[in-house]
Amino acid sequence: MISSTVIPDEATLDRALRSAVRAPSVCNSQPWRWRISTTSVVDLFADPDRHLIVIDLDGRALLLSCGAALHHLVVALAGLGWSARIDRFPDPENIHHLARIQPSTAAPPPDMAALARAIPLRRTDRRRFSDEPVDEGLRMILIEHAADCQTGLHVVAGDAARQRLIAMITHSASLQRQQMGYAAELARWTGRYAGAGDGIESSTVTSGIDHPGEVPMRAFIQGRLAQSPHSFEHEDASVLMVLASQRDDRLGALRAGEATSAVLLAATNMELATTPLSQPLEVAQTRASISAHLVGPQLFPQLVLRVGWTQPGCTALTPTPRRHLDHVLLKR
Numbered sequence: 001m002i003s004s005t006v007i008p009d010e011a012t013l014d015r016a017l018r019s020a021v022r023a024p025s026v027c028n029s030q031p032w033r034w035r036i037s038t039t040s041v042v043d044l045f046a047d048p049d050r051h052l053i054v055i056d057l058d059g060r061a062l063l064l065s066c067g068a069a070l071h072h073l074v075v076a077l078a079g080l081g082w083s084a085r086i087d088r089f090p091d092p093e094n095i096h097h098l099a100r101i102q103p104s105t106a107a108p109p110p111d112m113a114a115l116a117r118a119i120p121l122r123r124t125d126r127r128r129f130s131d132e133p134v135d136e137g138l139r140m141i142l143i144e145h146a147a148d149c150q151t152g153l154h155v156v157a158g159d160a161a162r163q164r165l166i167a168m169i170t171h172s173a174s175l176q177r178q179q180m181g182y183a184a185e186l187a188r189w190t191g192r193y194a195g196a197g198d199g200i201e202s203s204t205v206t207s208g209i210d211h212p213g214e215v216p217m218r219a220f221i222q223g224r225l226a227q228s229p230h231s232f233e234h235e236d237a238s239v240l241m242v243l244a245s246q247r248d249d250r251l252g253a254l255r256a257g258e259a260t261s262a263v264l265l266a267a268t269n270m271e272l273a274t275t276p277l278s279q280p281l282e283v284a285q286t287r288a289s290i291s292a293h294l295v296g297p298q299l300f301p302q303l304v305l306r307v308g309w310t311q312p313g314c315t316a317l318t319p320t321p322r323r324h325l326d327h328v329l330l331k332r
């Protein structure tokens with residue numbers, strides 16, 4: 001087969017990268033850098049200066065975040081009519097070089113292109129969800145999206161398993177509270193200066209303390225996001241799911257990040273609300289417990305996802321900030 005020499009122009013790549021940086025990232029740290037070559041090849045690098053070294057000791061959340069951005073880029077290109085060949089970890093001499101993306105004129109898979117419309121609509125929603133369960137058919141669709149990225153998505157089924165995971169999240173939070181440097185690092189990513197274009201804003205964090213039996217959110221700064229009226233009159237019927245890989249290495253985490261993006265975008269297209277939760281996987285003890293009791297000892301848990309329906313009458317969430325593209329583009 002003769003390969004096409006047609007390449008996307010600068011404006012197309014600019015649009016695709018603006019969408020890619022809408023990807024979710026741990027504490028909205030956006031730990032990525034991009035480089036565009038003269039032949040329109042896009043390179044993705046991890047930004048070690050944005051590694052949360054206490055919260056994310058082993059760098060998993062950084063790779064998950066970059067994997068999500070990689071998938072967002074490929075989805076955005078698909079939405080613009082381009083497919084992409086991905087070479088992961090292309091340079092053995094440079095551990096920060098995570099992927100090389102070569103756009104091509106071959107028709108992109110239609111299901112990828114369909115995810116593109118979810119990019120500007122997706123939000124992390126930390127509020128209580130409604131009492132309407134997420135039915136089996138929708139869960140299966142999410143599982144298939146994760147599987148396309150070589151990552152398992154395990155439903156935490158039944159009340160006993162759900163309570164067990166909630167207990168692990170609570171335990172990880174209490175261990176982190178005692179960890180040297182944790183509070184300072186969290187404060188650094190929540191109290192950002194105006195115009196920083198990153199970090200967690202108080203308007204995206206719910207106020208008040210968690211109620212017994214509900215999924216605990218990370219205790220960021222004083223939240224200003226209101227729960228919907230009457231939300232505590234109903235149970236939160238969100239489903240908890242765990243993304244898990246067959247390998248516990250950098251490729252496993254990068255691919256799980258791609259799966260994170262795929263699942264969150266597919267859920268958004270189905271009008272489901274989502275919350276990624278990495279806290280119980282940041283602490284070795286609770287991560288081992290999740291592996292042993294919830295996903296199986298042969299698998300390596302990467303991220304917890306909470307998926308559900310927003311309460312009726314909930315206000316729409318505003319988009320979280322992102323740094324300007326010029327600040328994340330490396331000069332060629």
Ligand SMILES: Cc1cc2nc3c(=O)[nH]c(=O)nc-3n(C[C@H](O)[C@H](O)[C@H](O)COP(=O)(O)O)c2cc1C
Binds near residue numbers: 320
């Ligand atoms: C790997 C990863 C881990 C995350 N962990 C948490 C978490 O533990 N708690 C939480 O509330 N949000 C978590 N998030 C969500 C981010 O805080 C969120 O993506 C970021 O603030 C940007 O907001 P947005 O998703 O609404 O665009 C995580 C996201 C990623 C990608």
